[in-house]
Amino acid sequence: MKVYEALAEAFVREGTSHVFGMMGDANMHWMAALADRGVHLYEVRHEGSGLGMADGWARGAGRPGVITTTSGPGVSQLATSMIVASRAGTPLVAFCGETPLGDEGATQYLDQRRFAAAIECEFIHVTRPENAQEAVRQAFYLARTESKPVMISAPFDVQVAELDDYDEEYLPSTTLIRTSRLLPDPVDVEAACDLVQNAKHVVIIAGRGARKADSGEQILALQGQTGALLATTLQAKNWLCDRTDFHVGLSGLFGDKTSMELLQEADCVIAVGASLNHYTIESGYLYPEAKYIQIDTAPHLVMGNGRTADCYLQADAVSAVAELTRALKERSVRLEGYHTDAVRQHLTARFQPPAQYVREPGRLDPREAIWILDHELPGEMGLVLGSGHQTDFGTMLFQRSRDVLSNYGMFGAIGQAPLIALGQLIAQGNRPGFVVEGDASFLMHLSEFETACRYDVPLLVVVMNDQGLGAEYHKARAKGLDPELATISTPELGTVAQALGGGGATVRTPQELRDALAEYVRAPRPTVIDVRITREVLSTPYRRIQYGEDV
The missing domain is CATH 3.40.50.970 (Thiamin diphosphate (ThDP)-binding fold, Pyr/PP domains)
Incomplete structure (x- = not known):
């Protein structure tokens, strides 16, 4: 078996069903091997565009997207889209061809390791036939566990070499990943209860992490227990807005005036899967009197006001929110908070269009x-x-x-x-x-x-x-x-x-x-x-x- 065939088979075993990119000398054999295995190949007009599509595919499918390029100029076209995917935390694997090992005089030569570092991408080099399959497993493992882009750089001479010890029993990276819920520390849950119990106006801010964890039911239950307003970050826009009358839309710069005035009354903010960057909390000015409870799987976070939360629960969203609601019920804590007819009417008014639009001939407001x-x-x-x-x-x-x-x-x-x-x-x-x-x-x-x-x-x-x-x-x-x-x-x-x-x-x-x-x-x-x-x-x-x- 050729190395490019082993590489293609490993991608298929990792669950690859769609690949975006452009064919060139240094990746055409691998692409042909994928086509033979039933993978859908999407030929694009620009490699960077293909990476953008793979980024969107990963976000839509919930698993790593795959982009491919030829060597040198094919790789350099990835720059902007790769950084976008990195900043978005998108799991991606880029299979990039490379000029033959040691041939720095090749027309398409590029130091692809250094380039990958500059565009915020992990780099895995296939330098020998025998490490080809492990390179694929490692790339998908990193993409899945750290939610980031990874480049596999495969020199053409290595790709067309024979692989004598092909592993028929290739185990995909998913077999190495243990999934379990991260439970909150009971001491932290009680500390969070203390803050809520002493509050009058609670705001829950749901972020991308909360949405990804599918914690909507738990958040709505906590909202009902605390009389909270529900706001979201930009990455969770409009989530749950059809499930509650007390949804204020976006927290921060993109919030409307009515919402901002209500949010400024908060004395307790519960962030679920939200980093609380300076846009979300307006560097702290949006919640001037609030104590912060933050729920996230990260070991530690610094908020957009330059400090840490008053109470930090390192846990998954479903478990932490459910435990907090349970603990509040045990204490018989139930707040009216924002859940009044007056607030409901204020929020309903947000949906009205402007009284008058700008009228310019041939152009819309x-x-x-x-x-x-x-x-x-x-x-x-x-x-x-x-x-x-x-x-x-x-x-x-x-x-x-x-x-x-x-x-x-x-x-x-x-x-x-x-x-x-x-x-x-x-x-x-x-x-x-x-x-x-x-x-x-x-x-x-x-x-x-x-x-x-x-x-x-x-x-x-x-x-x-x-x-x-x-x-x-x-x-x-x-x-x-x-x-x-x-x-x-x-x-x-x-x-x-x-x-x-x-x-x-x-x-x-x-x-x-x-x-x-x-x-x-x-x-x-x-x-x-x-x-x-x-x-x-x-x-x-x-x-x-x-x-x-x-x-």
Whole structure:
């Protein structure tokens, strides 16, 4: 057996079913061996785009995604997407071909170990045939247990060598991983009870870790016991919002004024699977009088206000929240807290649209566009949010219960969201979903819309098109610079999408947007809706950050 065959077989034994990437001299044998074994290969137009798709696939499937490249320039294309995946904590394995060992004069030579370190990626080198299978097992083990990207770098001469001692009984990395619940220390549970018992207004902040642990039922039970408001971090946006009347949406910079005023009354914050970074707690200013209880599997965390929680429970979310609720019941502690008719009415008012939208001929108010999207697209359609100024509107204003994945803050790279959305939809069996992204961001990886068309993935790309670099436009204006330097005209992207084989429309009025959405819902297919928006509406976070407004 050739080494590349053994490597391919090991990937299959690790559960690899989908691989994204681009074929080249140094990975073509391995890709062919995977195809022979029934693995779905998704050929992309750019290796970095393929990694973005593998990132989204991993997030959608809940197991490591796989990307492949040839040697040298194929590897160097991974940089931005790899750092995004690293910052997102995505489990990934990159199979990268390499020039023959010792041939530093090869055209495609690159010190791939040093490059991997620079882009925040673990590195495993296949230097001998006999360590090929173990390299795969180690890579998947690290990806699974540490939730991060790992590069397997396989020189071409090693790949085509014979493997004399092939292990027929290859055991995948999953056999090495022991899964068990991490129970909280009873002393810490009692300390947390003391803080809750002495509180009047409790806030529960649920983060990505809580959602991943599927601790929703336990959190709702704790909320009922404590009369708490339920808020989420950006990475758990809208989670459980359809399960309680006392859900305030996002905690932090992207929260609305009504929610912030209520949250500032809190004297006890219970964070579940949330790191409480400075965005979530506004560096501590959002909860000025609160004591903090933090539940996380990490041994230790420092919050965004520069200090540790008053009570830290190192435990999994399900166990810790259930134990805290049980202990409160044993003490007969049950708080009314925020659970009043007055608070319920305040929270209901959050869902009302603005009294008046900005009307500019041929351009929509971005707030109205988001309102229409949220109401016209079915709740079972998942949403991926990108980055940049236009994303602030969707981050704040999408209110319906739906799966939301935000790429905000993951290295601050524009253009990643459509790639992540595409991979996620493939992982979910090609069910319809949508991404909201800016025009500059979408055009950065325009070629991959053709990939969506080629594989008939029913991705709806909603381009919030202000014909420019929106974030830079508004920042330049705030800093007294010429904002026109950040404007870039774009063609009608709906027509471009049609030329690439998909559906498309360019819309300039609310009714045109409704009509385009209705067409997609009627017959989902790869589609771009180019929504022309006004630049005259500044997002709430920008008003707060750039102008210091209390809104």
